[in-house]
Amino acid sequence: MTTGQTTTSTDPRAMARAVVADLTGPGGPFELAADDVLGTQLPVFTHRRRALHELLAESLVHGDHDYIVTATSRLTFREHAAQVASLARALREDFGVRPGDRVAIAAANSPEWIVTFWATVSIGAVCVGYNAWWSKRELAYGVSHATPALVVADAKRALLLEDCGVPVLSIETDVPRLCALHPDSPLPTCDVAEDDPAIILYTSGTSGRPKGATHTHRNVLSVVEYHRMNDALAAAFGDPVDPRDRAHLLVMPLFHIASLHNLAVPRLANGSKVALHTGAFDIDRVLTLIQDEKVTNWGAVPTMANRLLEYGDLSAYDLSSLTSFSLASAPSSPAFQKRLREGLPFAANALVDSYGLTESCTAVSVATTPDLAEDPGTLGYPIVGVQLEIRDTLGNPVPDGVEGEICVRSAYTMLGYWNDPSATADAIDGDRWLRTGDIGELRNGRVRLSSRRSDLIIRGGENVYPAEVEGVLLEHPSIRECIVLGVPHDDLGQEVAAVIVSSSPLEVEELCAFAGERLGHFKVPTQWRFTDSPLPRNATGKVIRRDVAV
Template sequence: MPSDTDHRTAASARVAALTGPGGPFELADDDVLGTRLPVFRHRQRALHEVLHASVAHADRDYVVTADRRITFADHAAQVSSLARVLRERYGVAEGDRVAIAAANSPEWIQTFWATVSIGAVAVGFNAWWSAREMAHGLGNAEPALVVADARQSAKLTDCTVPVLSVEDDVRRFLTEHPDAPLPSADVAEDDPAVILYTSGTSGRPKGAVHTHRNLLAVVEYHRLNDALLREFGDPLAPEDRVHLLTLPLFHIASLHNLAVPRLATGSRIALHQGAFDVDAVLGMVERERVTNWGAVPTMAHRLLEHGRADQYDTSSLTAFALASAPSSTEFKERLRRELPFAKDSLVDSYGLTESCTAVAAANPQELAVAPGTLGRPVTGVRLEIRGPAGEVVGEGEEGEVWVRSMYNMLGYWRDPEATENTIGTDRWLRTGDLGYLREGRLFLVSRRSDLIIRGGENVYPAEIETVLAEHPDVAECLVLGVPHPDLGQEVAAVVVLGPGATVTEEALREYAANELAYFKVPGRWRLTTDGLPRNATGKVIRHSVRV
């Protein structure tokens, strides 16, 4: 039986052949924003090129839902029609922002492609944002146009720009100009293409700006992975794979690493809509013969609790990945024992919104040899562990994870201070996560300081604390994450009440729900009149606080 070393040696040789001189995915150093970085030599330069090339897949299905099937040809024609409306009727120009505030749907994907193909910037708003958070997004992005579903439209009471409804306007515009030419734009590789918001470490979400170069590099990364599968004897051609999309499109997992590259490879997307439902999802796996699925641990946990996965034919599912949130070695072992499709296919990875795609990835062989690892840096990524002064530390020593690649974001939209604090000299990205390297493999010690990951959604305590502190009965507060059997973590709040305060837990919960997306509202509360513990400098000692 081949050893892990044998497998890695063989994989390295194949990667070298594919990415070396003359290879189809040849890497070569090039100037990127004043820094020399390895880039794919045979890359596309603008996202509209992906749309144009996709018509070659013609009558193959691009997106299927429970009740719709959209071919590549139909998709291209509909995007072209919508792009013409955006340009001619609404005056959307290159560099303008188009905000998308909606739950997952084919129209979300089509609005994205119409926007980026005319050189505008697609801005993904979190579909669970409150009216307050929507207002912040509007003020920060200053879009020329908003596309929203009925739920989010109701929260746009103070919006001063046109709002198109997903259900009526967009669906009508997709077929209004059936003979419209494919859209294109004169954009540079490092021009912004997408803004996705991250939870704010300082109280407000920040817009991570991704360029045409970033997304097209991710496309080539996925094409390379598909080529490697063929090199190792996978009988399925990339275009015959079916990718299940269950995570929100305003996340890089679904947009950058699924919807975008699959238009390039001719693969089918099986799009689940609505709340996560085990039977509906497994029914789609069976019906569409899904081959690839990236899920958050909460979804995987619900599959285990469902207990009836064996009632569905999941034999087509040969690639099952955990994403967006950490999971324990014990949990992975349980998945392999109880879910037939996870036994030989489970993989794990590490990435963040700012990195656009995976920073490191661990295949089944890596996980078997080094339980707990998140794998080795992916092609094109340089990863270092650094100490407090920015110095590279030795093997096995803990420090902050720094990464550098063609995939890394441009910066934070209209936030030069946050950008400077995150992206340093030579485009090194400080992740804020702590980890160490052992034999080239990454192990994480903790995610960003104080970060709560609830069901795959990142929640920063500062954002919630800012809202709670505005309540007149709150003297001070602290928000932290506590373990939860299904969600991984849930949000908890310790609230110190001011003199004479009469507010109740229920009232504070309602107050928070009016200001924050539902997943940020604390599920556990402790109201007290005792002040928070502080050190000699007045800083709250977070680890001493208990709910």
């Protein structure tokens, strides 16, 4: 195998390290070199692009290849670029959007979502992805927090935004009209700095309100180079498939980094097809899309994988094209992974797991199929360009095998939390180390996760922070105390449970309606326990969560 030098090792991991060293070493196509990033020396890709609009211009080389396909529509790279150019001109000329302005999207997945994203970032504006499951109150908070110049919304979300005080464009009618309004517009460009904000995605707040993780052009373009390097690594190991001949299934919401930063954006860069599933997760429609579009790569949350197992016989569908199947967004156990390998033919020799968070912009670590076979439960090695330490409560690094907080830094790491310097300072120190709040350890260089952000509940791949739900429930006049916990669920992984200390009898239906008016449906507790006994507390007055029974 030759990529600039020859390696004769028969150890696949040693071979991979040698190839990566060639690709990222001095003079390599994905050379990494230390450079200043916001006052800290970090490894950066030397040959990276500097602004997202550069990717749009380069995408024309893929011409009439499909970029986005759904069960009912197709959009080539050339058509996509023309639509983006027209919409970008309309945003500038008709709506006065300027560099640094926010354009928010509140909508379910659609090709128009992606086109709106590219039009926004290509003129130097900041794309804000609102959670499409948010309630009216949560959307109102998002508008007041990000102060967008306008919001692009589908019909369902537009009803919740009627009184938001900001212009709302329809994703079903306005966006298609504006995409065709200026058919001969040149591709948009803008003068932005690498560390200018490009994207804001919201992560549920550990202490209440959602926080806007802000990602820069540098962050996202670093992710693109990481994916390009993976393509080159696969080719060096003899993968004969050109990236332009791959098709990536997009099922998870576009307001997550898994779908936007790590799928839709890199595919524009390397010419791959995005097979976009629209609407609720439906196994027949998803498998039919895989079959019809010859999907090769699928990243799924464990809940989706579990539903495939429960579906039973998949032989009615031709899934032979599927050669890469990865898990993301929520933890999965070795026992569950074993069930996947035994029950899903495409997972037997292709299952990959990873660990990441919204703030990290892409995976922090990836466990390959051999990693999972050799070390069940591992989340693999830190990816290229990521520096990772496990630290004790005093902030000191600990050795292999010792638990502590996972801390990372890289050119991928977010700029900070939008309009929240205090939360940013709590999360990122002066040397750009991100304190994840997750507890884990390193074993022979591989990451293992013990617990995620202390009390975090992950329901079907969506993060739910108990403090946010508790804050809403305590607004109810009859609730004296409450605590929200995650409990196991066979399909969703976890579901939300609440223990209520009340001054008077309460009905579950009333509380569900009360919470549902204020929270996204996935945050509303589905299990309730009522008591008149005070919750157990420690000497500082904090509830001892482990002593609370649901």
